[in-house]
Amino acid sequence: MSDSEGRFASEAAMGNRKDIRNAVEAAHKAEDWSRTPAHERGRTLCRIAENLSIRAGEFSNRLHVLTGVGEWESKREVDKAIERLCYYAAWTDKYDGHVHQTAYRNVALAMPEPWGVMGLICPSEHPLLWLVTLSAPAIAVGNRVVAIPSARFPTPATDFCQVLGISSLPPGVINLITGHSDDLAKVLAHHDDVAAIWYVGSSKGSAAVERESRGNLKASWVNRGKRRNLFDDHQVQGWEYLRHAVQIKNIWLPYG
Amino acid sequence: MSSVGEIFETMEYGPSPEAAEVAVEWLEEHRREFYPFIDGEFARFIDECYFESIDPRDGRTLARIVRCGEIEVDAAVEAAKLAFPRWSALTGYERARYLRTLACQIQKHARLFALLETLDSGKAIRESYDLEMALVVRHFYYHAGWAHLRNETFIGYEPIGVCGQIIPGNFPLLMLAWKLAPALAAGNTVVIKPSASTSLAALLFAEVLQQSQFPPGVVNIVTGDSSTGELIVRHRDIQKIAFTGSTEVGRQIRVETAGSGKHLSLSLAGKSPFIVFDDADLDSAVEGIVNAVWSSQGEACRAGNRLLLQESIYEKVLANLRRLMEALRVGDPLDRGIDMGPIATAEQLQQIQRLVEQAKADGATFWQPSWVPPREGFFCAPVLFGDVEASSALAQIDIAGPVLMASSFRDASEAVELANNTNYGLTASIWTENMSTALEVAPKLKAGTVWINSASLFDAASGFGGYRESGFAREGGNEGMYEYLIPGWERCLSSYDKHEFDLHPRPVGSSARNLKAEELINRAATHYIGENRSRPIAGTALR
Numbered sequence: 066m067s068d069s070e071g072r073f074a075s076e077a078a079m080g081n082r083k084d085i086r087n088a089v090e091a092a093h094k095a096e097d098w099s100r101t102p103a104h105e106r107g108r109t110l111c112r113i114a115e116n117l118s119i120r121a122g123e124f125s126n127r128l129h130v131l132t133g134v135g136e137w138e139s140k141r142e143v144d145k146a147i148e149r150l151c152y153y154a155a156w157t158d159k160y161d162g163h164v165h166q167t168a169y170r171n172v173a174l175a176m177p178e179p180w181g182v183m184g185l186i187c188p189s190e191h192p193l194l195w196l197v198t199l200s201a202p203a204i205a206v207g208n209r210v211v212a213i214p215s216a217r218f219p220t221p222a223t224d225f226c227q228v229l230g231i232s233s234l235p236p237g238v239i240n241l242i243t244g245h246s247d248d249l250a251k252v253l254a255h256h257d258d259v260a261a262i263w264y265v266g267s268s269k270g271s272a273a274v275e276r277e278s279r280g281n282l283k284a285s286w287v288n289r290g291k292r293r294n295l296f297d298d299h300q301v302q303g304w305e306y307l308r309h310a311v312q313i314k315n316i317w318l319p320y321g
Numbered sequence: 322m323s324s325v326g327e328i329f330e331t332m333e334y335g336p337s338p339e340a341a342e343v344a345v346e347w348l349e350e351h352r353r354e355f356y357p358f359i360d361g362e363f364a365r366f367i368d369e370c371y372f373e374s375i376d377p378r379d380g381r382t383l384a385r386i387v388r389c390g391e392i393e394v395d396a397a398v399e400a401a402k403l404a405f406p407r408w409s410a411l412t413g414y415e416r417a418r419y420l421r422t423l424a425c426q427i428q429k430h431a432r433l434f435a436l437l438e439t440l441d442s443g444k445a446i447r448e449s450y451d452l453e454m455a456l457v458v459r460h461f462y463y464h465a466g467w468a469h470l471r472n473e474t475f476i477g478y479e480p481i482g483v484c485g486q487i488i489p490g491n492f493p494l495l496m497l498a499w500k501l502a503p504a505l506a507a508g509n510t511v512v513i514k515p516s517a518s519t520s521l522a523a524l525l526f527a528e529v530l531q532q533s534q535f536p537p538g539v540v541n542i543v544t545g546d547s548s549t550g551e552l553i554v555r556h557r558d559i560q561k562i563a564f565t566g567s568t569e570v571g572r573q574i575r576v577e578t579a580g581s582g583k584h585l586s587l588s589l590a591g592k593s594p595f596i597v598f599d600d601a602d603l604d605s606a607v608e609g610i611v612n613a614v615w616s617s618q619g620e621a622c623r624a625g626n627r628l629l630l631q632e633s634i635y636e637k638v639l640a641n642l643r644r645l646m647e648a649l650r651v652g653d654p655l656d657r658g659i660d661m662g663p664i665a666t667a668e669q670l671q672q673i674q675r676l677v678e679q680a681k682a683d684g685a686t687f688w689q690p691s692w693v694p695p696r697e698g699f700f701c702a703p704v705l706f707g708d709v710e711a712s713s714a715l716a717q718i719d720i721a722g723p724v725l726m727a728s729s730f731r732d733a734s735e736a737v738e739l740a741n742n743t744n745y746g747l748t749a750s751i752w753t754e755n756m757s758t759a760l761e762v763a764p765k766l767k768a769g770t771v772w773i774n775s776a777s778l779f780d781a782a783s784g785f786g787g788y789r790e791s792g793f794a795r796e797g798g799n800e801g802m803y804e805y806l807i808p809g810w811e812r813c814l815s816s817y818d819k820h821e822f823d824l825h826p827r828p829v830g831s832s833a834r835n836l837k838a839e840e841l842i843n844r845a846a847t848h849y850i851g852e853n854r855s856r857p858i859a860g861t862a863l864r
Contacts, residue, residue, distance in 0.1 A: 075846075076846035077846050078846045078847050078848050078856065078857035079857050079859060080848060080857055081857070081858060081859045083858040083859075084848055084850070084855075084857055084858050084859075087850050087855070087858075088848070088850045091850045091851035094851065095851070163798070163799070165780070165782040165783045165798055166782050167778075167780035167782050167783055168459055168780050168781075168782075169778065169780065171775075171778065173780065173782065173783045175783065175784065175798060175800065176764075178764070188817060223847070223849065226849040226854075229849075236851045236852030236853075237850075237851040237852070239849070240848075240849060240850050240851065241848055241849040241850075242848050242850075243846075243848060244857075260789075266817060267817050267818050268580065268816070268817075268818050269580075269818075271580065272579050272580020273579075273580075275575065275578070275579035275580060276575075276576055276579035276580065278575065279572045279575045279576050279579075281744070281789065281790060282568070282571060282572060282575060282587065282589070282789070282790050282792060282793065283793075284793040288817070289582050290816045290817050290818045291811065291814040291815070291816055291817070292814055292815045292816060292817045293814060299477065299808075299810065300808075300810060300814075305808065308800075308803065312769070312788060312793070313769070313784055313786075313795055313798075313800050314763075314764075314768070314769060314770070314771060314788075315769065315770045315771070315783050315784060315785070316763050316770075316771045316773065317770070317771070317772045317773060317775055317778050317783070318759075318773050318774075319773070319774050319775060
């Protein structure tokens with residue numbers, strides 16, 4: 066990969082359909098994550114944040130060199146990524162559904178359940194923060210993900226996976242395939258064993274993802290080409306993301 | 322007429338027909354001719370095209386209704402668009418008052434609504450009146466509350482705009498309520514299309530809107546078949562499509578709306594399991610099965626039409642079921658003693674008969690009660706198939722008819738496996754007196770709603786919707802409100818398309834100075850799959 070000025074910086078793997086297939090398989094094997102208690106999922110997210118903060122200087126320097134943003138901004142990106150991981154660690158045991166008040170004598174539980182395996186496609190900018198922004202809420206509620214990081218600067222994302230490796234996140238919970246993101250997005254959207262997909266990128270890519278998701282009618286959440294401000298917490302973190310990371314199962318029980 | 326003594330002897334039901342005069346009068350008042358409801362009135366256009374609404378009891382025409390084309394749909398969308406700024410600017414309290422008035426008015430006309438529905442769809446009056454009307458009224462009341470509370474509950478959220486809604490014929494008015502109430506509560510305006518086979522209740526609803534002095538243009542009702550639906554789906558000025566119907570059509574709509582910027586919610590077919598364990602209260606379970614499967618002639622997509630019985634009680638439950646099926650009464654749906662009316666349309670009846678024949682040929686054990694349903698009209702006797710193979714068409718396709726298929730399982734894990742062995746995931750029902758069994762199975766089922774020791778319970782407070790190919794969306798509850806709201810700041814975002822960001826990797830310029838060794842970022846070009854850093858399969862690496 067080249068840096069912002071076109072100089073050689075590193076090599077990155079070019080993913081294809083078969084890599085995606087393997088990644089989806091690995092994600093399916095990690096289904097224990099969906100049954101892991103919320104407290105434990107939160108602890109894991111905290112560990113990731115801690116391990117990232119240990120290497121914060123290194124990450125921010127690489128982001129600065131690679132993406133060409135100023136030192137202040139690259140530092141801000143890493144700090145925000147750490148904060149966001151902690152933020153979702155806080156949510157894991159607090160995003161807890163409802164007991165609905167129906168017209169009968171019943172307990173109607175609305176249980177937020179993870180989709181299972183999700184596909185996440187990140188835009189080119191802010192390679193570290195976008196990966197964290199999309200994957201943290203998804204795994205916080207118990208999903209396993211196949212993520213396509215920034216096509217332009219994938220290496221901060223692959224570096225981030227090394228952080229995951231030492232944070233006792235079970236293998237297969239976050240899988241990363243680098244390459245042409247829009248092409249890989251289509252493959253992921255087409256895959257029948259992926260239950261939901263989030264796409265951030267161009268409006269053309271959004272359209273392709275929506276179209277390709279028709280097979281198993283997976284829930285697709287796409288940005289329609291619109292660009293959210295990655296540093297504005299209202300736009301890129303919180304309830305909206307958690308809500309899109311789950312589906313509600315209503316369980317009706319007889320009661321008194 | 323038998324004497325009282327004889328009746329005591331035979332315990333036979335006598336006829337108890339509901340008088341349909343009010344509904345017939347209403348039809349006559351309109352000269353049995355109906356027009357789309359646009360901008361607060363029944364609108365006339367030149368070159369109108371009509372289709373007929375059929376009484377499924379005898380196949381006779383009930384009314385002629387305009388099949389809306391481009392002109393009508395355009396006018397409806399335009400009206401909704403013009404009404405949006407004012408409707409969405411009302412305070413939550415004001416919108417709530419409109420919705421509450423609507424609920425009252427519907428309640429006032431409940432009997433007429435139920436009669437019309439029964440005439441139009443063939444659904445037993447017991448069901449259209451006792452069950453459906455109560456749910457409809459409740460739905461509007463409940464969402465009136467959300468209208469009032471929207472701003473403080475969904476902070477920062479705004480209505481989407483003009484919503485296009487397309488509903489099926491199995492619960493004509495209930496589906497209309499499920500779609501309209503949350504959309505209106507959120508502050509959207511609507512163009513809604515009822516099913517071509519059951520439009521009359523929606524048209525009466527239009528009159529009720531007028532009586533409630535609902536602002537014109539907020540709700541527009543266009544009548545027609547799938548061609549009208551297509552016009553709605555494709556319309557440029559509609560920002561949201563909500564569809565309930567078959568998975569096949571849902572898929573077409575997914576493709577059609579892809580990239581159009583329209584929000585989409587789909588509520589699609591189901592093939593719902595009804596799981597009975599050997600420690601269940603069998604009498605309640607069997608009654609639950611009968612209510613779930615053969616209400617609405619089995620046309621409801623949520624019907625538990627795949628019966629899974631634990632091996633040891635398989636024969637016993639089927640014997641009980643056969644006894645109850647023998648006692649089911651099929652006939653004039655206006656009769657209060659009738660369990661099942663006719664199927665809504667002739668095509669649907671043929672489709673059911675075709676699938677039944679196919680299943681017989683596939684070797685499933687076929688059983689039907691000894692009596693024969695009325696010959697005139699689209700009646701269908703209930704069917705019970707035993708020993709159904711999990712992979713057979715019968716176990717996979719949504720039949721939408723009074724057909725139940727039974728198979729057996731050994732233990733909970735096999736029950737879960739069989740239950741999840743379709744592409745759908747709408748509802749499931751579990752029967753056991755053992756709470757641990759029920760709560761072990763419930764989380765493992767792929768279903769949007771799981772009823773424990775109950776079936777077919779619905780409420781406005783509990784979001785209904787499917788997993789997997791049964792669609793994505795919830796109708797009801799706070800979860801259902803989000804289907805009609807978007808974050809307010811979303812409208813003001815800039816675009817990636819105009820932005821210089823390159824979504825594809827760039828080739829390395831040969832003349833560029835390479836970075837110093839310590840600046841080089843990564844060592845090996847790999848993916849991260851499972852616990853491995855894995856080399857790309859194609860062996861190529863991006864430079």
